[in-house]
Amino acid sequence: MNQLNQSYGFLFGKVLQQMENKFAETLIPFNIDARQYGVLLFIKENRYSSQKDISQKLYIDRTTMVSHVDHLETLGFVERTRNPNDRRAYSLIVTEKGTRVLESCWEFLTKTESEVLSPLNHKDKQFLKEILIKIWNSL
Amino acid sequence: MNQLNQSYGFLFGKVLQQMENKFAETLIPFNIDARQYGVLLFIKENRYSSQKDISQKLYIDRTTMVSHVDHLETLGFVERTRNPNDRRAYSLIVTEKGTRVLESCWEFLTKTESEVLSPLNHKDKQFLKEILIKIWNSL
DNA sequence: ATATATAATCAGTATAACTGACTATATTTG
DNA sequence: CAAATATAGTCAGTTATACTGATTATATAT
Numbered sequence: 001m002n003q004l005n006q007s008y009g010f011l012f013g014k015v016l017q018q019m020e021n022k023f024a025e026t027l028i029p030f031n032i033d034a035r036q037y038g039v040l041l042f043i044k045e046n047r048y049s050s051q052k053d054i055s056q057k058l059y060i061d062r063t064t065m066v067s068h069v070d071h072l073e074t075l076g077f078v079e080r081t082r083n084p085n086d087r088r089a090y091s092l093i094v095t096e097k098g099t100r101v102l103e104s105c106w107e108f109l110t111k112t113e114s115e116v117l118s119p120l121n122h123k124d125k126q127f128l129k130e131i132l133i134k135i136w137n138s139l
Numbered sequence: 140m141n142q143l144n145q146s147y148g149f150l151f152g153k154v155l156q157q158m159e160n161k162f163a164e165t166l167i168p169f170n171i172d173a174r175q176y177g178v179l180l181f182i183k184e185n186r187y188s189s190q191k192d193i194s195q196k197l198y199i200d201r202t203t204m205v206s207h208v209d210h211l212e213t214l215g216f217v218e219r220t221r222n223p224n225d226r227r228a229y230s231l232i233v234t235e236k237g238t239r240v241l242e243s244c245w246e247f248l249t250k251t252e253s254e255v256l257s258p259l260n261h262k263d264k265q266f267l268k269e270i271l272i273k274i275w276n277s278l
Numbered sequence: 279a280t281a282t283a284t285a286a287t288c289a290g291t292a293t294a295a296c297t298g299a300c301t302a303t304a305t306t307t308g
Numbered sequence: 309c310a311a312a313t314a315t316a317g318t319c320a321g322t323t324a325t326a327c328t329g330a331t332t333a334t335a336t337a338t
Binding site: 002003005011015017020038045059112119124128131138139 | 141143146150151157159162181197248256257258274
């Protein structure tokens with residue numbers, strides 16, 4: 001075993017690179033990329049979020065968020081409604097169409113994940129998820 | 140717990156994003172980015188590799204590899220020597236200067252990794268590495 | 279009432295990777 | 309052996325993505 005394969009950063013990067021490539025392919029028919037999927041799911045799970053909220057929680061730049069939400073809105077997956085308590089900010093909601101897309105995507109993405117994680121047994125996967133959540137929560 | 144945080148892809152992505160940001164900062168003084176560090180380390184561990192070899196093993200595009208190696212050569216970290224058995228291909232080697240840089244980087248990067256992985260105990264880390272290597276080997 | 283802060287936007291810029299064509303060399307095949 | 313095909317590396321130009329800094333509208337603090 002060599003140093004390169006001993007590096008968590010390297011290993012994370014390569015595993016993610018493969019996942020992202022497969023995700024990107026899976027998402028082509030839905031006309032969104034992995035980031036936009038993340039944003040859509042975030043809005044579904046956090047109704048009435050502002051673009052700022054999402055930017056902060058998902059570590060995505062505020063100006064980039066504009067184009068992601070533009071795109072999702074153009075596709076009719078989200079709606080920008082105004083927040084009556086702060087007319088500077090939007091209250092974003094996922095449309096019915098967006099919800100259906102999320103459900104379809106989820107199915108495909110879970111399948112894609114399983115492929116990449118296929119060398120792991122159930123216990124490994126469980127443990128991996130726990131570990132990742134621990135790290136994520138500490139960020 | 141929500142769906143977003145249940146997604147391995149999402150969790151991988153966010154953990155890596157943090158790691159990459161910290162790595163990038165760590166590497167500023169050495170004037171290379173994470174990819175170039177990876178290439179340098181690969182050459183160190185696989186003397187006389189051609190650019191093609193590295194491209195394939197590290198899943199980096201061949202044309203992108205040209206600029207990475209250009210950069211590493213300009214800094215005097217690697218040398219492009221010709222492969223006498225195939226004059227189309229280079230035999231890349233890491234210089235003494237490059238070796239010293241690798242050693243310094245490794246120290247800093249290990250420290251950075253520890254920071255990101257600080258919520259994990261020793262056993263968690265061990266397990267995580269084993270799991271990542273399993274996945275990497277299956278790619 | 280004025281000054282400061284914030285959410286969203288936009289034009290312009292920067293960065294990074296990829297596409298496809300090209301050169302030089304190697305290998306295969308007829 | 310000569311011709312055709314394949315391969316390693318390069319480069320110009322394109323594409324994709326995100327960031328910088330300024331701007332508008334609204335909110336909050338002094």
